[in-house]
Amino acid sequence: MELPSKILQDAVDQLATLPGVGKRSALRYALHLLEEEESAVRDLSEAILKLKTDLHHCRYCHNISDTEVCPICANEKRQKNIICVVENVQDVMAIEKTQQYRGLYHVLGGVISPIDGIGVHDLEINSLINRVQSGDPAPVEEVILALPTTMEGDTTNYYINKQLLPFNIKITTLARGVAIGDNLEYADEITLGRSIVGRIPFEG
Amino acid sequence: MELPSKILQDAVDQLATLPGVGKRSALRYALHLLEEEESAVRDLSEAILKLKTDLHHCRYCHNISDTEVCPICANEKRQKNIICVVENVQDVMAIEKTQQYRGLYHVLGGVISPIDGIGVHDLEINSLINRVQSGDPAPVEEVILALPTTMEGDTTNYYINKQLLPFNIKITTLARGVAIGDNLEYADEITLGRSIVGRIPFEG
Numbered sequence: 527m528e529l530p531s532k533i534l535q536d537a538v539d540q541l542a543t544l545p546g547v548g549k550r551s552a553l554r555y556a557l558h559l560l561e562e563e564e565s566a567v568r569d570l571s572e573a574i575l576k577l578k579t580d581l582h583h584c585r586y587c588h589n590i591s592d593t594e595v596c597p598i599c600a601n602e603k604r605q606k607n608i609i610c611v612v613e614n615v616q617d618v619m620a621i622e623k624t625q626q627y628r629g630l631y632h633v634l635g636g637v638i639s640p641i642d643g644i645g646v647h648d649l650e651i652n653s654l655i656n657r658v659q660s661g662d663p664a665p666v667e668e669v670i671l672a673l674p675t676t677m678e679g680d681t682t683n684y685y686i687n688k689q690l691l692p693f694n695i696k697i698t699t700l701a702r703g704v705a706i707g708d709n710l711e712y713a714d715e716i717t718l719g720r721s722i723v724g725r726i727p728f729e730g
Numbered sequence: 731m732e733l734p735s736k737i738l739q740d741a742v743d744q745l746a747t748l749p750g751v752g753k754r755s756a757l758r759y760a761l762h763l764l765e766e767e768e769s770a771v772r773d774l775s776e777a778i779l780k781l782k783t784d785l786h787h788c789r790y791c792h793n794i795s796d797t798e799v800c801p802i803c804a805n806e807k808r809q810k811n812i813i814c815v816v817e818n819v820q821d822v823m824a825i826e827k828t829q830q831y832r833g834l835y836h837v838l839g840g841v842i843s844p845i846d847g848i849g850v851h852d853l854e855i856n857s858l859i860n861r862v863q864s865g866d867p868a869p870v871e872e873v874i875l876a877l878p879t880t881m882e883g884d885t886t887n888y889y890i891n892k893q894l895l896p897f898n899i900k901i902t903t904l905a906r907g908v909a910i911g912d913n914l915e916y917a918d919e920i921t922l923g924r925s926i927v928g929r930i931p932f933e934g
Binding site for chain 1: 796
């Protein structure tokens with residue numbers, strides 16, 4: 527598609543870098559912005575940039591935060607001796623939505639992936655070890671590994687577990703099994719297999 | 731959905747103003763941008779703002795353009811005595827894609843719509859009349875009205891036609907009819923009716 531303007535073309539190309547946005551949608555967005563007031567477009571432009579310039583990471587859990595310590599770490603009512611280790615911000619939001627967890631988090635910012643060139647030092651793994659070792663902001667009794675069940679997630683779990691062994695704390699992981707409401711015949715074999723091996727007492 | 735940061739929330743709210751983008755997609759875009767390099771996010775942010783700050787409109791046809799005169803009006807090979815009147819930039823792009831039109835355009839920037847408070851003076855109608863009257867940049871022999879077939883489009887056609895009558899030029903409109911490849915039984919009555927009334931000689 528040939529556009530009548532390089533500035534429009536640039537905006538379309540840039541908008542098309544958003545995940546799942548093709549050139550057609552990007553053009554639709556750009557033409558919509560063209561018809562908006564300058565102040566509205568400026569607001570959008572600035573809000574996007576602030577994501578990189580103004581957003582902080584919590585000094586303890588490394589979750590995104592507007593303040594030095596995030597609201598979860600700063601919340602006096604949370605159990606400060608349990609840390610749930612997750613890959614990213616989305617995972618924190620998913621777990622928070624369940625309202626079943628009252629401990630703290632530690633956001634790694636990814637998982638170990640030699641193929642993508644992501645090693646231990648690109649992730650917030652050492653800061654997790656330090657957090658357990660120092661007991662700052664609180665002594666840690668349990669670390670829950672809630673990383674994805676991929677080879678990279680497993681590798682990262684293995685590495686963290688090995689590093690945390692000397693501290694003699696409880697290390698757990700999420701229960702895996704057939705989702706509630708799922709038919710057994712549609713569950714994948716690995717999940718169904720794990721949920722048989724990891725069966726739990728029936729609460730009658 | 732409660733987000734851990736007001737800055738993130740702002741970015742999500744702003745992205746959700748794009749047409750067809752809901753809060754979930756907006757969050758996906760924002761989290762994607764969070765993981766991008768600052769320079770990439772700055773490029774996007776600037777490209778969006780430039781749509782309002784740097785983009786010009788062609789002094790003749792009022793299509794968007796990076797230059798004072800757009801590439802179509804500046805193209806020596808186009809027929810400068812025919813002007814196709816359209817509602818917006820998208821329409822120019824749609825007609826250009828057919829590669830069937832070699833004349834110039836005039837982009838009104840909308841159609842007369844009393845309900846939306848859009849009158850003659852909010853649109854590039856007077857500049858069209860002037861263009862025909864002055865013969866600048868070229869004497870006009872034909873004006874093609876290619877506005878939408880809505881009540882507003884018809885009103886605008888009617889108004890422009892009345893204003894152009896004194897100049898004694900050819901005023902035409904797009905052929906309307908059953909789309910090529912369409913079954914008659916699925917065509918809407920108005921289109922089918924118009925295509926019978928406006929039937930053309932068979933080219934055997």
